Amino acid sequence: MSKKIAPVTQSDFIKAYRLMLTSRVLEEKLAGLYRAGMIKGGVFLGRGQEALSVSVGIQLRRGDIFAPLIRDQCGRLAFGDSVLDTLRTYLGSQLGSMRGRDGNIHRGRPRDGYYAMISHLGAMIPAVTGALLARRLKGEQGVVGATCIGEGGTSTGAFHEGLNAAAVEKLPLIVVVANNQYAYSTPNSRQYACTDLIDKAIGYGVGSHKADGTSLLDCLQTLRNAIHTAREGGGPQLVVADLLRLVGHGEHDDFAYLDPKLKKSAIGSDCVLSAEKHIIENGWHTAEELAAWRRETEEEINATADRVRREPSPDPSEDDWAALSRPEYREQYAAS
Amino acid sequence: MITYLEAIRLAQQKALATDARVFLYGQDIGSFGGAFKATKNLAAEFPGRVLDAPLSEDAIIGMAIGAAIEGARPIVEMQFADFSTCGLNQIVNHAATLFYRTNVPCPIVVRLPSGGTSGGGPFHSQSLEAIYAHWPGLVVVTPATVEDAYSMLLEAVNIDDPVIFCEHKFLYYHLKAEKLPDTALPIGKARIARAGRDATIVTHGAMLHESLAAALELTEDGYEIEVVDLRSVKPLDTDTILASVARTGRLLCVSEEWPWGGVTAEVLARVSSEGFGLLDAAPMRVNAKDTPVPYHPDLWAAHRPTASTIAAAARRLLQI
Numbered sequence: 064m065s066k067k068i069a070p071v072t073q074s075d076f077i078k079a080y081r082l083m084l085t086s087r088v089l090e091e092k093l094a095g096l097y098r099a100g101m102i103k104g105g106v107f108l109g110r111g112q113e114a115l116s117v118s119v120g121i122q123l124r125r126g127d128i129f130a131p132l133i134r135d136q137c138g139r140l141a142f143g144d145s146v147l148d149t150l151r152t153y154l155g156s157q158l159g160s161m162r163g164r165d166g167n168i169h170r171g172r173p174r175d176g177y178y179a180m181i182s183h184l185g186a187m188i189p190a191v192t193g194a195l196l197a198r199r200l201k202g203e204q205g206v207v208g209a210t211c212i213g214e215g216g217t218s219t220g221a222f223h224e225g226l227n228a229a230a231v232e233k234l235p236l237i238v239v240v241a242n243n244q245y246a247y248s249t250p251n252s253r254q255y256a257c258t259d260l261i262d263k264a265i266g267y268g269v270g271s272h273k274a275d276g277t278s279l280l281d282c283l284q285t286l287r288n289a290i291h292t293a294r295e296g297g298g299p300q301l302v303v304a305d306l307l308r309l310v311g312h313g314e315h316d317d318f319a320y321l322d323p324k325l326k327k328s329a330i331g332s333d334c335v336l337s338a339e340k341h342i343i344e345n346g347w348h349t350a351e352e353l354a355a356w357r358r359e360t361e362e363e364i365n366a367t368a369d370r371v372r373r374e375p376s377p378d379p380s381e382d383d384w385a386a387l388s389r390p391e392y393r394e395q396y397a398a399s
Numbered sequence: 400m401i402t403y404l405e406a407i408r409l410a411q412q413k414a415l416a417t418d419a420r421v422f423l424y425g426q427d428i429g430s431f432g433g434a435f436k437a438t439k440n441l442a443a444e445f446p447g448r449v450l451d452a453p454l455s456e457d458a459i460i461g462m463a464i465g466a467a468i469e470g471a472r473p474i475v476e477m478q479f480a481d482f483s484t485c486g487l488n489q490i491v492n493h494a495a496t497l498f499y500r501t502n503v504p505c506p507i508v509v510r511l512p513s514g515g516t517s518g519g520g521p522f523h524s525q526s527l528e529a530i531y532a533h534w535p536g537l538v539v540v541t542p543a544t545v546e547d548a549y550s551m552l553l554e555a556v557n558i559d560d561p562v563i564f565c566e567h568k569f570l571y572y573h574l575k576a577e578k579l580p581d582t583a584l585p586i587g588k589a590r591i592a593r594a595g596r597d598a599t600i601v602t603h604g605a606m607l608h609e610s611l612a613a614a615l616e617l618t619e620d621g622y623e624i625e626v627v628d629l630r631s632v633k634p635l636d637t638d639t640i641l642a643s644v645a646r647t648g649r650l651l652c653v654s655e656e657w658p659w660g661g662v663t664a665e666v667l668a669r670v671s672s673e674g675f676g677l678l679d680a681a682p683m684r685v686n687a688k689d690t691p692v693p694y695h696p697d698l699w700a701a702h703r704p705t706a707s708t709i710a711a712a713a714r715r716l717l718q719i
Contacts, residue, residue, distance in 0.1 A: 128465075165500045173468045173503045181496065183488050189461025190468070190493065197466035197473075200422055200448065221488070224458035231453055386495065386535035388504040388559045392587060392634045394535070396669065 068291050071283045073347055079121050079141070079279055080338045081356065083113040086137035087335050088360045089146055092368055093153055097314045101372070102153050107168050109134030111309030112241050114334035115274065117141045118282035119209050119239050122290050128194050128208035130178035130187035133168045134241060134308070135211050142177055144170075146367050156374040163377035184216035188225025188238060195234040207293045209237040214254055215246025217263065226299060230268045235293035237300045238269075239286070241276065243308035244330070248320045261303040269299040276306025277330060279338040307331045401579060404571035406545045407437050407510075409579065410552035411474060415445045418472060421556060422448040424459055425476030425510075434478050435512060435571060456486030463507040464494050472556050473507050480511035480565065481525045494561040495536030504559035508552070513541075513565040514605050514655055515687075515703055517696040524692035524699075526604065526654070529661035531563040532633040539563045539633040540586055543607035545576035547630060550583030558586070569605040589636035591643065595625030598649035598716055600709070601640055601666050603629040606653045612706035617713055624713060632662050640666060641674045648679035651716050655703050658686035680719035685712045 090108045097106040109116055112134045120141030123129055129142045136149065151159030152170040161170050161179070171179030178194075180187055191208040198206050216222055217240060229236040242260055244251055257263065264271030270292055274285035282304060289300040307330045311318035325331055342348050385393055401409070414421045423438055429451040432439035442449040452459045456477060463473040477483040483490065490509065497505040515524035532539045538560050542548040548566060555562040584590055592607060593614055602610045607628045614624035625643050629636065644650050650670050652663040663684035670682055685704045693699050 161500060162502075169500070171501065173497070173501050178465075178468070179497075179501050181493050183492050186457075186461060186489060186493055189455075189458040189489065190465035192458065193462025193465030193467075193473070194469045195465075196424075196450075196462060197422075197469035197471040200466075200471065201469075220485075221457045221461065224453070224455035225461060228453055228455055228458040228462060232450075386499045387538065388498050392538060392560070394634070395637070 066295065068288055071280060071287065075283060076279060077342065077347065079117045079283060080342060082117045082121065082141050083137055083279070083335050083338060084356060085146065085360050086113050086140055088357065089149060089364050090136055092364050094314050096153070096368065103155065104166050106153070106314040107133045107312070108310045108314065109136045111307055111333060112243060112276065113137040114279040114282045114338065115239065115241055115276045115304045115306065116211065118279070118286040119211060122283070122286050123207065123209060126176065126206055128176045128178065128191055128206070130180060130191045130210035132180055132187070132211045132213070138211065143175065144177065146364055147371065150368050150371040151374065154371050155376055156371055157377045158374050183221070184212065185219035185221030185225065188212070188222055189228065192225050192229040192232070192234055192236055195236060196232060199234070205294055207235040207237060207290055209239060209290070211239045211241065213246060214240060214242040214251060214260055215249065217260060218254055226267050226269065226301070229299040233298040237289050237293050237302060240301070240303045242303055242305045244325055245308055245320070247312040250322070259303070261301065264301040267301070269301050270297055272300060272302045274302060274304040276304035277332045277334045277337055279334060280341065305330050306334070309333060400575040400577060401545055402572055403545045403548045403574040404435060404437060406549035406576070406579060407552060407566055408439060408441070410549045411438060412441060412444065414474065414553060414556045415441065415448055418556065420470060420472040421474065422450065422471060423474050423476070424450050424452050424463065426452050426454060426478050428476050433476060435568070437476065456482055457489055460486035460489035460509065461493065464489060464497065464505055467505050467507045468503060474510060474556065475507065476510045478512065479523050480513040480527050481522050483509065483511055483527065490531065490537070490561070490563070491534040495534045498560065499536060505561050506559045508555045508562045508564055510564045510566060512568050514567045514569050515692050515699060516568050517699055518694060519692065519699070520694035521691035526565070526656045528563070528565045528632050529656050532662070537561050537563055537633065538586065538631065539565065540631040541565045541603040541629065543567070543570070543604050543628050543630070545574055546580045546583065549579045551586055551630070554583070554586050565604065567605040584630065586631045587634040587636060589630055589639040590628045591625065592628040593624065593626040595623035595647060597622045597624060597647055598651060598713055599625045599627060599643040599647045600651045600653055600713065601627045601629065602653040603632060603662065604655060606655050606704060609704060609706045610653050610709055613709035613713060616706060616710045622717060629662070635665065637669050637673065640670060641677065644670055644674050645677045648677060649716050650678065650682040651713050652682065652684040653704050653709055654686050656686060658689055661686060680716055683712055683716050685709055
């Protein structure tokens with residue numbers, strides 16, 4: 064490794080915390096809109112995973128590739144997604160990046176390196192791998208691609224195929240596993256049998272990094288190391304962070320299956336509260352200042368939500384109903 | 400003489416030579432040249448652009464999608480069409496949805512060595528064009544001639560949408576042409592492979608040649624059968640089909656696929672609803688039998704439509 068890895072600074076930590084706060088407040092708003100019946104379909108929150116998620120998105124550069132997953136609201140904001148487009152996509156605004164054609168967490172701007180996940184878990188790992196292969200074929204250097212998944216997704220064939228293929232090609236891929244203890248309702252005891260998911264890294268021949276998913280500092284430093292190693296030519300890097308999903312799978316899920324022992328364990332602590340405590344204990348900011356930040360964030364998000372609710376919905380009669388880019392290939396026997 | 404297989408190799412060679420965005424990815428396609436040698440010598444001629452893949456169809460297709468988003472024009476080879484079902488998710492849920500969802504097209508070409516050959520058995524013989532045609536967002540082509548194998552593959556690389564390229568293994572070696580074309584009908588246009596007046600056979604892939612042989616056999620009875628080569632099954636050239644049925648009044652649709660919900664069903668549905676008044680007899684179809692593709696040459700020969708079963712069906716159609 065040619066360059067020394069810089070330690071995480073106070074400024075890095077605060078910047079990441081502000082994004083965590085925005086993400087948390089935004090998700091509280093989304094949950095409220097869902098309960099009020101204003102969001103159709105599901106709402107899927109990343110509560111408890113903000114520290115890990117932000118640590119990926121904030122440490123990628125322009126020109127890198129990021130394929131976030133369901134609980135990466137915070138990483139998305141860190142990579143350049145906006146509160147506005149999040150709300151537009153959830154509320155189905157015609158002005159959103161998905162134009163009402165897809166919703167909630169299925170959003171992205173692929174041309175900006177921000178890929179739009181499909182629901183089929185693991186599928187984005189080969190896609191980012193292929194994107195990195197194409198960048199290499201174009202002669203680009205120093206670019207990395209990161210994608211996130213949960214422990215449930217590590218059981219898919221696509222996870223295996225994608226990580227293995229990236230390892231064979233020694234591509235600068237970072238796969239970030241949020242081991243949040245449940246895949247919907249399925250506990251880890253029914254998901255995998257290895258001692259620790261990080262043990263899979265050696266089997267694939269990729270770098271391994273373990274993080275405390277409840278600690279922003281540890282997540283920032285761990286992801287910084289992993290991204291740096293990939294960028295410097297170290298091949299794929301597997302990151303596993305242990306944490307606890309602090310909400311149900313979606314807002315429709317009461318999370319009744321949560322083992323109370325997990326909630327009381329070390330991984331059950333809330334990474335946002337832990338980050339706030341770290342800031343206050345270090346004397347960087349006071350509790351009052353943090354409360355003021357929260358109020359400002361709430362006001363901004365409420366205003367944005369009010370604006371989006373007034374935006375037009377997609378008009379079925381205006382949609383071109385085109386799944387193919389070539390107009391002459393469009394199916395003429397569909398409903399009209 | 401240039402074989403159908405060599406035409407596919409030459410099309411890939413030309414694509415690599417003329418378009419820096421093109422690369423090839425698939426199992427055994429590098430220095431080995433592919434299971435059928437469709438990429439023979441290309442790895443040496445284009446270093447770093449003809450890459451062996453692990454046995455990972457999901458990853459092969461998924462990687463092609465990511466590469467396409469980044470501006471590349473990947474051509475990926477499934478060693479056999481049958482194995483593309485291991486990459487089905489990436490094809491139908493990722494590649495096929497990308498443009499509709501994100502407005503970013505997905506210019507990948509997935510080569511499927513398709514269809515039956517003697518001894519291929521249940522897992523090396525399948526014709527899967529109908530299942531891919533079912534999903535919105537895919538172009539599905541079925542070249543039946545050496546010329547189309549070449550020109551349609553080159554055209555496929557230039558299409559911004561995902562193209563499922565169903566090349567027929569039965570045609571690889573014995574179908575030959577003197578030279579390759581400079582121009583061709585575009586994808587989406589069917590071709591009248593044989594003009595006739597008494598009945599229309601609509602077909603594609605290797606069944607074109609069985610149908611042409613059946614049409615020749617029927618000339619002995621004084622019948623002139625028109626044969627339409629679909630060339631692409633999606634988009635489907637309904638206009639050319641209906642125009643032919645308007646001339647002949649009778650339709651027989653022939654496909655090596657299984658019968659349920661396939662190309663023959665689609666063609667019959669369209670002609671029945673759009674061209675009912677053109678028909679002098681109920682339209683008919685001949686498909687492979689509704690079982691897995693059998694191994695033994697005798698069973699296999701009886702499983703798929705052949706010139707004689709097609710001719711027999713055409714005679715029934717002509718006598719109605």
